[in-house]
Amino acid sequence: MTVSYLPPSPSALARASWEDIEPFFDELAARQLDSDNITAWLHEWSRLEELVTEAAARAMIAYTIDTSHGDKEADHLRFSTEILPRMEERSVELARKLLATGFSTPDLTTTLARFRTQIGIFREENVPIFAELEEHSARYQRITGSMTAEWEGVERPLPQLQPFLKSPDRAVRERAYRAASAPYIESRGQLAALFDQMYQLRTGAAHNAGFDNFRDYIFPAKFRFDYTPGDCEKFHAAIEQTAAPAVQRVLEHRRQRLELDVLRPWDLAVDPYRRNPLRPFSDASDLVGKAKQVFDRVHPALGREFQTMIDEGLLDLESRKGKAPGGYCETLHFNGRPFIFMNAVGLVDDVMTLLHEAGHAFHAFASHPLPLIWQRHPGSEAAELASMSMEFLASPHLAQPVGYFDAAEARSAWLEHLEDVLLSLVHIASVDAFQTWIYTSGQGGDARARDDAWLRIRQRFERGVDWSGLEQERVARWYRQLHIFMYPFYYIEYGIAQIGALQVWRNSLNNPAKAVARYREALALGATRNLPEIYSAAGARLTFDVGEIAPLVELVENQIERARAELPRS
């Protein structure tokens, strides 16, 4: 069956408005479906969504690479606030049409369950609400993307202060920490007002869809079919019992090693074993070239896929003024290619971020052969399993001759990664507990109460750091967490996936080749299985249970002790 009436490529839609795209949906909606043409119809619909989502992704990429360019912002906003919300509306209509036929295949079971849920919570009156939320998200990006700090007489984008947080000179670290927090403290009123609006819009959308609050709406909206809000609370409690005390022990060791009375927040990034921070690469091309060699070692097929990204210009990695903050991997569905965006400044964290985003990229490559767009992208719990497992699977290959470090440096980087795993679990639990509080306490629309709740929740999870006199800085941390603004409730997924990735890693300690093979099999499933099945294919269990989380935290702590013992004593 031909689909020749569709635009030839996403670039043909680069300047499109919704009016240009709508006739294609009209055509699909008008088609009379029967058992002979339904498969072809599904493929045409999927192809259309590939075209539009890739055009939207390209506009988003162009904008985040250069947030100061008005035309790029306008293109991105046209897609994110006009075209995509309307497309979703028409997709729900087509999904209804599909479900009405009773058509199903085993590889469509998860897709149909998602369609059913989407139809159930869809409300016409929420379309403009979500469009408005997209505009607020763009505003958040504009405010934070333009933040700079003056450092030694030069205006710098905030990510460029990161290296100074690793300085062996404590006064430099403190200055860098305060300089990086200051723009958020200054913008607190503006960001809080922005969040107030987002809170109202989200709560309103949840009510429109018949839910008591936005948390209850988000579970079906994010297709969280395999766990409940109660499981998330179990996770918080498990992290409080296992990772929080482990972090406290790790930080106590750090305090002694640095010979300090107390640890302040600017003492957490410095390497207590080295005079100077590791500089694993000199520039973006060095970062990329070494990564290619590392992925070759993990699996030759992954090395080839990464080479494709290099050859086709699918990486934008170095920090520059005007780039949006953070890092992401976006899928270009029509061409079956991923794109990686980062703000690298030369640190070990940048290497780990690239490994992480590359895990997402390998997922996109692995699932692209699945015929329909909806079969490829599982929820973030599985997506982050792909990325976080890659951090572990690639770690043994980071040492020279091909990688970033000599043997001793590699141990330092590994130690840093393991400590980050524990610290991040604690951070994840607090961010999820905070978002739960925001949307269920009834006080989430009160800026002051929000900041107080953040402080209370941080105290529950975060131990071993002296925050006295730094209340504003501590509050500023949540305003810096872009997920809370832009991707509400996107965070527990990192925790669920980290617990999965730790299991993949544990398997790899016994049999690395088998762990990589199972990892690749799980990625190739795309979204065609439920979460427990995808985790199980990767050799892990989807779990919130303290009894299963405790031994994983213990394994990390044991490996930290081992890595420490192998480091030079000086």
Ligand SMILES: [Zn+2]
């Ligand atoms: Zn990720």
